[in-house]
Structure formats: C-alpha cells, structure tokens
Amino acid sequence: MRLKDLGERALLRKLAPLGYPQEAPLPPGDDAGGVWWEGVAWLLKTDGFSYREVALAGMGPFEVGWRGVAATASDLLAKMGRPLGFTLGLFLPPDLEEDFALALVQGAAEAARRLGAPLLGGDTNAGAEVALTVSGFAQAEAPLPRRAQPGDLLYLAGDRWGRTGAAIRAHYAGRSLEAFPRIREAAFYPLPRLELLALAGHLRGSLDSSDGLAETLWQLSELGVRVELEALPLYPDVLAFAGDEEGAQELVLYGGEEFEAVLVVPLEAEGEVLARARAVGLELFRAGRVGEGEGVFLRGRPVPRQGYAHF
CATH class of the missing domain: 3.30.1330.10 (PurM-like, N-terminal domain)
Structure with missing residues (x-):
C-alpha cells in the first residue's frame, strides 16, 4: 500500500x-x-x-x-x-x-x-x-503518558492557541502581521513551557499539540474516552484577525504548530494544579472534561478530525 x-x-x-x-x-x-x-x-x-x-x-x-x-x-x-x-x-x-x-x-x-x-x-x-x-x-523522574479517565478535566497550557494558526493563515493568504505582534511572536519564536515541570505528579496525562488542537484531542479520544469541550481560548487579536468568533474557533482547533500542552487533570487535583501554575506564571485555560464514550465534541457538536499530516 x-x-x-x-x-x-x-x-x-x-x-x-x-x-x-x-x-x-x-x-x-x-x-x-x-x-x-x-x-x-x-x-x-x-x-x-x-x-x-x-x-x-x-x-x-x-x-x-x-x-x-x-x-x-x-x-x-x-x-x-x-x-x-x-x-x-x-x-x-x-x-x-x-x-x-x-x-x-x-x-x-x-x-x-x-x-x-x-x-x-x-x-x-x-x-x-x-x-x-x-x-x-x-x-x-515520572514521565507522563497520554492518559485519561472519565471525570478528568482538560486544560490548555500557554497562550499560543489560535495565534500560530493565524500566522499560518496569514502566510498562505499573503496578509501582513504588522498589526498583530503577538501572533507574529507566537509563530516566529515559540518557546515551550519549562513551567510545566512544576505540575509533575499532579496530572493524569499530557499531550503535545503540534498538528492542531482537534487532532491532539482525537488522539486522546483514541484511548477510549469522549472529549467534551466546553470553551476555547479566544484572544482579542485572534478574534480581530479572524473577523468573527467562528473563524477564531477554527484557528484554535485547526491552527497547528502551537508547541503547547493539553493537560488531563484529575478533578481532585485541580486546585493544586491551578495553585502551582499561578506560582510559576503558567497560563492555564479550562477547556472541558473527559467522559465515557468516544469522539471529540464542542458544546455537544462533533468536532471533525482534521490536522496536519505528512502523507
């Protein structure tokens, strides 16, 4: 084949x-x-x-x-x-x-x-x-695999969600990023979060997001769980670039090259995880939760599986 x-x-x-x-x-x-x-x-x-x-x-x-x-x-x-x-x-x-x-x-x-x-x-x-x-x-000391259980919470670490997707979109559309310095910075000089290490021992699982958030969440769902997204981080500059909320959501879900982490947090560990993140200045966004079943959904609607693939 x-x-x-x-x-x-x-x-x-x-x-x-x-x-x-x-x-x-x-x-x-x-x-x-x-x-x-x-x-x-x-x-x-x-x-x-x-x-x-x-x-x-x-x-x-x-x-x-x-x-x-x-x-x-x-x-x-x-x-x-x-x-x-x-x-x-x-x-x-x-x-x-x-x-x-x-x-x-x-x-x-x-x-x-x-x-x-x-x-x-x-x-x-x-x-x-x-x-x-x-x-x-x-x-x-304790490497963290891709892992999730029904009842766990989903958090997105960092602030490049949608911004790298906007920069990629600008590239192919021939749009200038002069008015969007944070979008340009996110795509040109992404730096993974050393602050993630402060959360070691308090997470259920973690996945790198590089091929797009939707694809990353589908990889999590393949473990035998249902991913229920309740909200997405929609930053003002991404909304301004996209022109509307629907377009901004698409950039967050399918942008790619974020080099950020999707974190699976046990419900009982949420308070400790948030406290540790605040202490080291790590931005976390609660995006949803893990349930029984399969697939990825945003406020009850299926999220199509799309993302970067080499072949």
Whole structure:
C-alpha cells in the first residue's frame, strides 16, 4: 500500500512498536521514547522537516532553527522531561551561502539556551534542499503518558492557541502581521513551557499539540474516552484577525504548530494544579472534561478530525 493511501497515523501505528522495549517508561507512539536508568527515565525525541515547509513569510534561517528546537523540546516537556541537550542534523545544498547555515544553527542554539540546555553539535550532509533533523534528550523522574479517565478535566497550557494558526493563515493568504505582534511572536519564536515541570505528579496525562488542537484531542479520544469541550481560548487579536468568533474557533482547533500542552487533570487535583501554575506564571485555560464514550465534541457538536499530516 502506498503511504498516501495508508496515511501518516496508520503508518506510525505500524512503525512505533518495532524494536521498542516493553519496559520503556512511555508507550510506543507517544510524544517521546525513553529508557529507565537507575530509577530515572531518559527521554529522547527526534523531529525532522524541510525548510520550505515551515518557513512562513518573513521568517529567516534563525527563526527556522529556533522552531526546530522548540518542536522537539515541546514533546519532551509535555512528558515532564527536563531538556538536557539537543543535536542538529542539517541537509544543505552545496551552493547555499555560509551565513544561511550559520543562522540556522544560531537560532537553534538560542532556543536551546533559553530552555536551559546546550546545543551539542550534530551532523552536516549535502541535500537537494535545506532540511533539518533535531534530536533532544531529557530526564524525567515520572514521565507522563497520554492518559485519561472519565471525570478528568482538560486544560490548555500557554497562550499560543489560535495565534500560530493565524500566522499560518496569514502566510498562505499573503496578509501582513504588522498589526498583530503577538501572533507574529507566537509563530516566529515559540518557546515551550519549562513551567510545566512544576505540575509533575499532579496530572493524569499530557499531550503535545503540534498538528492542531482537534487532532491532539482525537488522539486522546483514541484511548477510549469522549472529549467534551466546553470553551476555547479566544484572544482579542485572534478574534480581530479572524473577523468573527467562528473563524477564531477554527484557528484554535485547526491552527497547528502551537508547541503547547493539553493537560488531563484529575478533578481532585485541580486546585493544586491551578495553585502551582499561578506560582510559576503558567497560563492555564479550562477547556472541558473527559467522559465515557468516544469522539471529540464542542458544546455537544462533533468536532471533525482534521490536522496536519505528512502523507
């Protein structure tokens, strides 16, 4: 079967278990993999992408290098892993200017520095087009899988919901972001939340949201639960960009590249989670709850499954 017919999610379900250890701290196919070593989980994540797929209008190599580290770190932090280091693999056309390659690595190094972890070198290869592969490793005492039970609450961490989707929409529509500085900042310089680590031990589960919130919630529903959305964060600049509430909701649900976390919070832990988030300055938005059944719903209406897929 051709990959375009199989689809990315079905392909990943076939690939993820291959060679994966049964005693691993996270199940195959989660946001990161890992091994136990002396009672501590060492997590590893690798992300790859071509430059032309992620470089929005106005972005340069510095921003794309930054984005690569952000994507990898977001997966690790969603699993309660503290980043310890990153490596960068580059595929570069031979006629590329030296300054371009330097800026790619400088952007990656700056994002890593802000996350408290070094950039530890990598590899360079000749390629027909610019492409990057970023690997990151992290340490977690209690890594957090994708997990939920009926009765749990759903919280969205961070403030990029809808903003990155607006920037992507602006790119393809040829719209300027001059009047929307927070939307531009969210897309050009996303930084995953180290503050998530303050919630360790008080969450049921956590998922990185990169392919869009709707797709992330559908992945949660695949665990055998029904996701009931009661509200979405609709920021004034996203509403202004979209023009109406319906358009803003679409950007929140299907925007993508948020590099934020969807948190599953046991009802009895809600107070402690909110107190810890306030103490470290982490913005949380209560979006809904988990019920019995299957599917994803917004105020009782089905949310179609749409999101970024490579094939």
